[in-house]
Amino acid sequence: MNNLKNLRGTVDLLPDQLIKWQNVEKIIFEQLSRASIKEIRTPILEMTELFIRGIGEGTDVVSKEMYTFLDRGERSCTLRPEGTASVVRALIQNGISSNPFQKLWYMGPMFRYERPQAGRQRQFHQLGVEFIGYESVRSDVEIISIAWDILRKLGINELNLEINTLGDPNDRLNFKKTFVDWLEINKNSLDLDSQNRINKNPLRVLDSKNAQTKKVLENAPRLFDFMSEKSLERFSTLKQQLEMLEIPYIENFNLVRGLDYYTHTAFEITSGSLGSQATVCGGGRYDNLIKQMGGPETPAIGFAIGLERLILLAGNEHAITKKTDIFIINKGLHAEVLAIKLSRKLRNYNLLIELDLTGGSFSKQFKKANKIKPRSIIVVGDDEAVRNEFVIRLFDNDTSENKEEIISFDDDIKIKKWLRSNFF
Numbered sequence: 001m002n003n004l005k006n007l008r009g010t011v012d013l014l015p016d017q018l019i020k021w022q023n024v025e026k027i028i029f030e031q032l033s034r035a036s037i038k039e040i041r042t043p044i045l046e047m048t049e050l051f052i053r054g055i056g057e058g059t060d061v062v063s064k065e066m067y068t069f070l071d072r073g074e075r076s077c078t079l080r081p082e083g084t085a086s087v088v089r090a091l092i093q094n095g096i097s098s099n100p101f102q103k104l105w106y107m108g109p110m111f112r113y114e115r116p117q118a119g120r121q122r123q124f125h126q127l128g129v130e131f132i133g134y135e136s137v138r139s140d141v142e143i144i145s146i147a148w149d150i151l152r153k154l155g156i157n158e159l160n161l162e163i164n165t166l167g168d169p170n171d172r173l174n175f176k177k178t179f180v181d182w183l184e185i186n187k188n189s190l191d192l193d194s195q196n197r198i199n200k201n202p203l204r205v206l207d208s209k210n211a212q213t214k215k216v217l218e219n220a221p222r223l224f225d226f227m228s229e230k231s232l233e234r235f236s237t238l239k240q241q242l243e244m245l246e247i248p249y250i251e252n253f254n255l256v257r258g259l260d261y262y263t264h265t266a267f268e269i270t271s272g273s274l275g276s277q278a279t280v281c282g283g284g285r286y287d288n289l290i291k292q293m294g295g296p297e298t299p300a301i302g303f304a305i306g307l308e309r310l311i312l313l314a315g316n317e318h319a320i321t322k323k324t325d326i327f328i329i330n331k332g333l334h335a336e337v338l339a340i341k342l343s344r345k346l347r348n349y350n351l352l353i354e355l356d357l358t359g360g361s362f363s364k365q366f367k368k369a370n371k372i373k374p375r376s377i378i379v380v381g382d383d384e385a386v387r388n389e390f391v392i393r394l395f396d397n398d399t400s401e402n403k404e405e406i407i408s409f410d411d412d413i414k415i416k417k418w419l420r421s422n423f424f
């Protein structure tokens, strides 16, 4: 039989790598809960139609990146490629009008059929934050600052915040006509992908990574010049408030983001150290999505951070393992039972306990202790175990220096005393 392998674009996260993931996630969770943002979990599998309606047919995600299949009941299902559409569906389905203001976050795997490379996988993870019901510029600033602070809290410097405004649907409609005419005239100078987008999703041409197309676009009409007074004013307030918070930004008029439902503020946070997959966070306002998906008119803004890229950026100080507090060496019929009882009891003190389960000789278990270097060790042999006792001492390679103590399993006072004087 051939060796079984994981699918292309998916990865196993092994225990040593997960230490960094878990430490990073812990800092993120703390930041989110301090901002009173609550978690929401939606299914990984949804009806395909949700993403067609919620993301838009002309987008790359829907037209070429989705994992779509028929289930046994012939329903078209899709592994979620992003989180916002599902969150919106869940809110509408559960009665958004009874709770029109919500600050939510989600974290989990997303699936896109893309060419795998560093920082780009077919199964990847996103942290998303969505502010539902909020319309003010202040909510844009607050959500940008939340993304910014998560990255900073993780010790990631050298970040660029890029912002743009996409205006309201009316601004875009006015621009679209002029822009499509211009694109038609310049069609032959554009790359194939961009040519195909002219009719499907012309705004996305602005987002092209193709060097030749980028050059041609320098002379294109600018969306910014089609903004209404109101949209311009909103954007300038946003900039003012970011300046007041000392969050540095760069204006990028070509930043349109892939998904159709964005309005007004769009933003991305990039880092030069990520190479060509430079965007770690992308977000924006989507005031029309909830209505478009069958809910009441509700403004909203959100962002998503790619966790694989975040982990690449986060320093290795997050990858440090917590030291084992007590390693329990045990051998013998009675000893092994007492050792299990001990490990259960000591875990109640919020200590990191490792019980040796190999059944190897005492000398082998001591060797293991030397390797993991716990703060202290407990030794249980049958002689001690029949007396319901164990030996505990601080771990040090030089054993003669260590004071050893024999403690009875039931002597909680003595156990606490020992822990207090040596650990806490």
Ligand code: ATP
Binding pocket: 082, 112, 114, 119, 120, 121, 122, 123, 124, 125, 126, 257, 258, 277, 279, 280, 281, 282, 283, 304, 305, 306, 307, 308, 309
């Ligand atoms: P890109 O231009 O890199 O394809 P995108 O615009 O498709 O990004 P979004 O839909 O905005 O990405 O998703 C938000 C974030 O999720 C991205 O900024 C990125 O960090 C991460 N991300 C998106 N696709 C992938 C992927 N295939 N593998 C790993 N991370 C991804």
Ligand code: MG
Binding pocket: 258
């Ligand atoms: Mg993409």
